[in-house]
Amino acid sequence: MKPTLQDVADAVGVSRSTVSNAYSRPDQLSAALRARILDAAQRLGYPGPNPTARSLRRGFVGAIGVLFTSRLSYAFTDPFAVRFLTGVSEAVERHGTSLLLVPLPAERARVRTAIDDAGVDGFCVYCAGDEDWVLDAIRDRGLPYVTTAPRGDAGPDDRYVGIDERAAARSVADHVAALGHRRVAILGDTVLPDAPSGPLRLAGPSDATHPTTRGRLTGFAEAFAAVGVHWSAITVLNAAGNSRAAGTAAVTAGLAGDEPPTAVLACSDVLALGVLDALAGVGPRPVHPVSVTGFDDIAEAASAGLTTVRQPAEEKGRLAAALLLEPPADPADGHVLLPTELVVRTSTGPVSRS
Amino acid sequence: MKPTLQDVADAVGVSRSTVSNAYSRPDQLSAALRARILDAAQRLGYPGPNPTARSLRRGFVGAIGVLFTSRLSYAFTDPFAVRFLTGVSEAVERHGTSLLLVPLPAERARVRTAIDDAGVDGFCVYCAGDEDWVLDAIRDRGLPYVTTAPRGDAGPDDRYVGIDERAAARSVADHVAALGHRRVAILGDTVLPDAPSGPLRLAGPSDATHPTTRGRLTGFAEAFAAVGVHWSAITVLNAAGNSRAAGTAAVTAGLAGDEPPTAVLACSDVLALGVLDALAGVGPRPVHPVSVTGFDDIAEAASAGLTTVRQPAEEKGRLAAALLLEPPADPADGHVLLPTELVVRTSTGPVSRS
DNA sequence: TTGAAAGCGCTACCAA
């Protein structure tokens, strides 16, 4: 049997408290006694206080959980998510805390269990959307949490680190509009639940499933409305997932037809890169060059010459973790909107004369 | 105060065991009673069994730890590490387990504490080198572990998922040698502890710090020895870290001189990409084209046209986690060497006539 | 400086 603190105490002939102190509060006992205890522990093969027992007794764990509302491996597959996690890990490391990545089961009924079973002191929800059932479960457990998107109903207990999606989207769209583009397509991931890949009818931006998409579509729409292009004249393309391949697949149909768009505004860089792939690939090319924009400014965007909106990914993660680990005194400081920046590269240009 | 299982029991007028059963073993009580209990819990705001207490009692946690012997954020910064983690997360997700990323303090003395404090059932050590002090700490804690490199002294309890570094390295080096290259440089990360960036005197491959580097250098050396190039004729370049920038910095000096190498063999793709950057950048160019090879075959390698050795990164992670979560019946199955494959692209070519 | 007592919140055995 694995030795316990009690065994060490018995071996040395002291009480458990003293052994405990030897580990957790060295100043509470003489150096000599401490040495004797540690020595005996060593001899017995006592691995030090059991972390679980210690957590139970102390009432906290020393780890924060990160929740992804998609498959866990997405966290490592999507470049933006990876950068976010980089930031989180930096903050966590500085704080001496661990990071628990909790896979959420696909069946919504089991999500609660997964959240309830996670041994953590708080959650960082890399949110996709309105996953209220996730937040409800966390709240019911009574743990603090931070999300990565502003919430409309955010009370003082809700903390978030997000960006102004609408304004950011508008900044790229304004740029595209200023270049003269009027026949445009918007490309988003899972714009409607279970929608097939390709063109989609969407009454308006507010019909999109995810709040993030909603914000971005709204920004795009506003920019074009300002130059007289009505929402109904904009093609909405749906990608079945946020991946390069899904972007390629979704846009392929959208570029055909008599009057193909002269610009495609994607809701993420990954999708935009997929569009560039489609444009570069074999197959019927549009008669004119097509401008393409992304969102996020991931590393690949630079080398691909993609015009996009930069958001500080690592900073988002760093701040989210910090907000969780050191709650701000003033609850208002728990609501953070990070700045974004339009990055113009070569993937956008003036609309060519027809 | 947060309600406990006891409170629910009191409220319903049953014993704690029954409430516990309502959560953990629904078949042990009538549906009606269970409903009453769950209902009361809901009303009282009882969040379900406390995971820490449950872990303590049950004797396991439901999480495995991943240890990086460098800064934790490296795990998200290095493409190969990210792919490895993708694999781990897939396995873990399938198994319904969580993933604890444990930052290891820089001071070696505190590493033990970090390991002892991690609430996990086992460790996956993304190993860099011979970090024996890490493995010792894990062993002393009595937890199972899997490493990502074969260990010379691997007993039946040690499990690993690695590759044959020597053979893999030899395969690229053979290719380069076959192209006629005889004046070559080898580029590795932290070949010797605290070595400066740039050319290095190394008596032989076995002097390298990390076993991985050791294996690769040995393979390189063998291939060139086979065509009559002695170790002493090979330039060893040291990079201060495994990053593109470090690769660029390290190689810059190495390409100068009267008789610069006609080929650079890097110990990782990241470093090799750095070499390509250096070659493409401004500054004195070598008079002849320089062949470059990498190691790992990360995504960027393909677009950069980098000749490299492919190793199945995700598979490595998947298998490592699987080995930990479902220990093989036969200990021999705990020692896995994955296949590698030489991928020839455009970054290597015949040595040009002088 | 040291130790005794009292749990942290839960599960699992066994008996009813």
Place this chain on the structure above:
DNA sequence: TTGGTAGCGCTTTCAA
């Protein structure tokens, strides 16, 4: 089907 009992291994008052 239900409940009593006995801890899991530790920390932390508090008193000596």
